[in-house]
Amino acid sequence: MAETYDPGERIEALRAQIREHNYRYHVLDAPVIPDAEYDRLLRELEALEAQHPRFASDDSPTRQVGARGRSGFAQVTHALPMLSLANAFDDTEAGDDARRFREVADFVRRIVTTTGDAEPRFSVEPKLDGLAISLRYEDGRFVQGATRGDGETGEDVTANLRTVKAIPLRLRGEAWPRVLEVRGEVYMRRADFLAFNERALANGERTLANPRNGAAGSLRQLDPAVTATRPLSFYAYGVGVVEGLELPALHSQTLQWLRELGLPVSPEVDVASGLDGLVAYYRRIGSLRDALPYDIDGVVYKLDRYDQQRQMGFVARAPRWALAHKYPAQEQSTVVEAIDIQIGRTGAATPVARLRPVAVAGVTVTNATLHNADQIARLDVRVGDSVIVRRAGDVIPEVVQVIAERRPEGAQPWTMPANCPVCDSALVRAEGEAAWRCSGGLFCPAQRKEAVRHFASRRAMDIEGLGDRFIESLVEFDYVRTPADLYALAVDDFIAMKRRADERDGTVPQTVRQGKVASKWAENLVAAIDATRMARLDRFLFALGILQIGEETAKALARAFGDFGRIASADPLLLLAVPEVGPKVAQSVAAFFAQPHNHEVIDALFARGVVIGDRRAPDASFVRALDNAFLLEAAKRLGAPLEGVGPESLKAIAQAATGFAALRDGDSGQLAAQSGQTVAKVEAVRELLSDPHWAPRLFAAEAAAQELAEGIDAEAGGADLPLQGRTVVLTGTLSSMGRDAAKAKLEALGAKVAGSVSKNTAFVVAGEAAGSKLDKAQSLGIEVLDEAAFLQLLERHG
Template identity: 65%
Template sequence: HGEKTLANPRNGAAGSLRQLDPAITAKRKLSFFAYAVGVVEGGELPATHSQTLKKLRDWGFPVSPEVSTAKGFDGLIAYYRAIGAKRDALPYDIDGVVYKLDDYEGQRTMGFVSRAPRWAIAHKFPAQEQMTRLLDIEIQIGRTGAATPRARMEPVQVAGVTVTYATLHNADQVARLDVRVGDTVIVRRAGDVIPEVVRVVEEQRPPHTVPWHMPTRCPICNSALVREEGAAVWRCSGGLICAAQRKEALIHFASRRAMDIDGLGERYVDALVEFDMVKTPADLYALTVDDFVAMKQRADERDGTVPETVKQGKVATKWAENLVEAIDASRTTTLARFLFALGIMHIGESTAKTLAAWLGRLEFVRSMPAPVLRVLPDIGAEVAGSIAAFFAQPGNQAVVDALLEAGVHFTDEGDPSPKLRERLDLAVLLDMANVSKLGPKSTQLLAQHYPTLAALTRAGAAHWIVAGVPQAAATNLEAMLADEDQQRELLHTEQAMHQLLAALPAAASAEAAPLDGQTFVLTGTLQSLSRDEAKDRLEALGAKVSGSVSKKTSVVVAGEAAGSKLDKANELGVPVWDESQLLALLAEHGAAP
């Protein structure tokens, strides 16, 4: 039809299925190969995968004619080579073959690692390489401000995909390759997925090219690009005033494992930022159905793709209503999800859960200095510094306040963990100060004699030496405490420690979390909540949720179609619960869905 060529079949199929107008989807001539069966009701599958595919063919489903069976290593390699020889003649693109265990019982025995089956493995073909000319080196800005150079090239077909851009990773990689604008370069798709520049064809380099250097300003917001000492990555210092960071921050905020705003994907976020309708995540909660409809109309007018229904005066709004409902539903969440959604550098789901479990409330997370955060499990100096630096920014605190004012609240806030009592004392404070010659034995000694930093300072070096601290260590500590800036920082940290200790339940009434010390394993499909939701609720009650069954497992919760983990539990004699027992446990502790 003379229209723009699709980038690849996968994008074409996904784009067709996501059309808001079903009439457009109906016009797209999609086809597929059946390669597996998901659910069977009222009957049974054959014993092997190959027999299932034969039955699918008999029923009229399209199955790839290239499917075959093989025995042993030699059989697999022979198949791999045969398909490789046919690759260019196939009427569709492939990047390798997949070996699957044919026997279903064997598949169930082998099971999965996370979401990947142990009974299937991909054998990729070598990455295809092509030659093209580099037109420019541009800078992409990511969610955390990371500035990544990418090559813009004359379009070239690589492994069935038209490639115009390729990653250059970082400024150091550009220097190693000595890539220059105007160069002829070799490009490939790493794993047939991500295009990357492999090398420069130096003999074809035109005269008068110049080495490339990282720019000093962000191409999006003109803020300074800075490079942390010892780091390979340059970052934009603009934060949320940078539209590129804003887009990535919003996409992350809405993602499934963060605030889980169903339907708010990249396309809508791009439009919301482009039309300046959303500056921070808090602005999402003020959007109305009319706002989304207006956004969609502006985007369609910009792209010249106004649907026929709009031309006739009819406007579909159900999609917008669903988005507003999803945004509203996300107001109720967990502290761990909220902290992950904020997009703090170095803070993944695991660290967010640690912060929520140990500090209990958002007010403590956002006010604790780095030395206090460092006492938490698996949080080192770099991660603690990143958290403290994020909340030290007034703009970030303002966004958090705006989210709370918009009605975002947490179902799992509570007291800080009683375990903090044994981790927060003067000895910890002095250990964090890294005073030369002052070791853990001396800091423990000082903590026993002096309850506070003020009492320690009043006593002076002579008394510390009498207490048993080596003279060199006492001299260094005295010098450090004489520095007003360091003393001020220590006092601030001590105040934060006391604030946290004061919030702990009384020692006599402090109780461990109800499932503390217990390990749960989830397998199969749950009906009332997803496995991620079940994991979050169990962890909030103190349980550890593992991906594998062992003798140390307390309980295996088996949903529908439970596999090898259930077999392993029965073999080891581990208690097995159904979904109703899990729900009863959650309800008992106020964590039911």
């Protein structure tokens, strides 16, 4: 027998749920569902109450704006109720314009019918996602501030609002009304929210869930000193009681007046006429939504003329002359059905939540990133959990909160698996790193595709024509396991690979035409690969995909060492002397070359004909920096026990001896006297030079630095590169070479190529159609070389 549906029971259940969520949001500042889910509950209740009026009740949440506050604040009765707005919802962004804007069209139609104005004018503004407040000014001075509360009564948060720098304590000018009640929104800018959470994490403090909760919770702290530490902002959007001054005729004029009084108003506030104007504004702000510095969940339309507002009047809990038009929710709740590991190009193991499909911001989301194991532990995400998922613009969806109250029995804490799900290699985590990584290196199929794609990319080895689809097929059909295998491919391999890919995809083979093999494309690819066998050192380094090594760092390493072998064998102590290289980068480079498998791949590349064609002597200024004082300071930066011994002390102590051996074996008292440092500092250095871990590295680095000094080109007399330390700017088009080639040649001579002209620019190379950079160089009196002079410069320096 089917169960009978009782609308009265459902109405009471909905009221109980909504009251609980109001309490959690407005009093505890700890909501457990996203706004979109709360809105659905409220809409269902409104619909049921409309269908079954016998269940109407004055204490229904549909008759309230919010909820009464906590007991720690005095209560404030609003002279004019702070009502909420009727909503036009569009959760899916589906359908044509007539469907998408139906409720907005009905809103405009009601206004036209009531006022007789065929093209009504509206004041339009973003709907900020913060906390509504009221500010009372008497004779221009701020005297009281209150939250909206339930619309009739709010909380007195005057002391807290005084800490918000955006709220003036005294209005500008002198022509103030005797009483002015300003209504607006306290909110938190996204950048301020992120910065606050970063500081909180660094200090081991509690973070804020999101900017909206951060604003509400910060303003309702019982201690104003806590509120003062929170980065709160404010925008005014209207007025309540005004005594002693007549308002302008238009709401938009009132907003401008508030600006003149020193109250901030959103710069996105505008006016629009008729339905077409509202639709255009909705779309314009929607396109800007992710770029705005603050969160919004919709836009608000208000009749601009106050006489028409009075003519329209009010319904039970909202003005009939205003409407909030929401965008598709950026947060929704769903269920975690599994947690998988995704392996990236660098081997990073990223946990990904597999979700029960849910529409978020107009897109069906089935996966969301969990960032790393620390984030999972912080959120305590478990398979089976109900979670809140957020998606903003093109940002990858992420899990932002677990709804613990809905956790199923038996849900187990999640732990990082021991092995890579792709190649079964061990997952490892370096000290100080948030991410786990697959140790399979280039053997891991998940990393192969990305590693080969990166190796062949334009900024790396630049293998023309070898696009993503070819790379995926080459790896999938096992023609390529490492980048070195590219240089063993023949025309027949490409043709066979393409045929297999066509068969897999069920497409008509394109490799056979009129009985003849069409191999020209394959011949071109083999030729393109062959053309990259003569490699430039910085491009080759970048192509290897070493973690944290971008183009500029690869160039800096190439300039400093001049030779691949020197870089591959360098200790981080030496690498730290290279511009662009810090401790993490230095350790990453050394760790890459410490892996035997990476050397196997590199050896295979060289065995198959790859040659680095620009080998040269080490950079003289780099080598000069590698004295023993620098090596000691580098060891300290990498964690050596030299607390309390600063750079100047290390320099003085290093100069007191002829080398590390003399320093280690010398007399502490004598060395202290010679260096002018304390015996304790000298002994700290001597202990380091006897340490079983650090001593071999420091002595080896000392020897390597001496070898680098001996490797400086004798013909150059140990001099710097010709353009060492000089900044050059390129502008216009060169007929003899592209901009990248010109930049590379300048950098090979030691120059730094900048994007803008300043007083520090050494000279400007100006080609055809040079623009403002040339004008600025001439106005500053900076030397300008045309293309002919530039080519002469290059020829002069070989």
